Amino acid sequence: MSEHNIDELLELIWTQQEDGKDSLNELLRVTDEENAEDVLKRMAQDGFVVISGDKLTFTPTGEARAKEIIRRHRLAERLFTEAFKMEVDEKIEYNACEFEHILSPEVTESVCTFLGHPPTCPHGRPIPRGKCCEKFHKEMKPLVTPLNELQPGEEGRIVFIAPKNHTRLDRLSTMGIIPGSIVRLHQKRPSFVLEVGETTLALDGEIVKEIYVKRV
Template sequence: MRKTFEEVLEAVWKADEAGDSSLEAVRKRCPIDVTDEDLGVLLKRGLITREGDLLTLSYEGRKDARSVVRRHRLAESLFATALDIDAEKQEAVACEVEHILLPELEEAICILLGHPSICPDGKPIPPGRCCGAKRKLTSTVVVSLCDLAPGERGRVSYIKPKHHERLHRLTSFGLTPGTIVEVHQRSPAICIRFEGTELALDRDVAEDIFLVKTNGADS
């Protein structure tokens, strides 16, 4: 039953994130049937409130939902970057992992990936305690473009721009998650090559692009 309730709480979180907390929207985002009985239990436990057709997470419900969403999106990030699992399988596997991922493993994955703030499909990953402390491993899987030396290559994992216009500009050049880039030079600007394109980036732009080193491999 715990898995069922976590799925419903996660769906309420996602519906609220999308700006539509109606029961219909929650049901569309939930991979299982949302029954009146399930809602009744969550209401009784004080995890959600209901006003007409609108569902809202309580303080405790939001904490539980946040934890599930964080585990799910960290799992997706791990599969997409370190494990390179096919995009179609990421969601299905992440849906299973989110219910069994132990807190210490969740933290270890977050540290390993360099504390990502967004998952592969661009949705925010709720930060954990390790993110505030910015705890690091000796070597993380995901590194900033600024960390690559000339001649080194990497596959773009995610882009975390400080301004949305910057993200649109980078994607318009074809620089998107999954793209293999090679650093050509680091000064005065960081120059990269990818898919027949050469692009010069200021350091404050390059530091928002995160990659997995490929050691010269194309995939």
């Protein structure tokens, strides 16, 4: 019995609740955890859940902890699919399960900001909001955005470029498009047009998406 088991069960209870279920027996039926009953008993003792008959509910402490785990898990999934372009399959599920236990609160916030505070995971389930997201509503915009999300006329400093092939990277670099350069998005339609210094470039939207910038 460990923290790990507790986290896994908290996560499962959360998703069950999202589906509108609160049955203890149902939960025991679907879980992969061994000794799930024992773990749940201990969780009740520690004040994470309340068990009354077949009904299983979170305490406020338990709910807060579950929310953090879910948030880390789903952000990790987003990170894999968006930044690393991994397919949505069992592999990312497995890796996300690993990630949810090791992400510190600071890193979680950075990941969330980096991804632009995504509202849902790749499977479409909501990602619980974090502190950084609240700030976002007030003043902060995501730190790093794909260049195509800038408004025409806005400027950004290039943070990194994640091209599909090296030739593209090389070619962009000879045009002055490298991390550190400041680009101005001139227009998005009918094609993307950028200004880098005194150079005006027309580019495919697909390439523009691979350039990540910080607004300046």
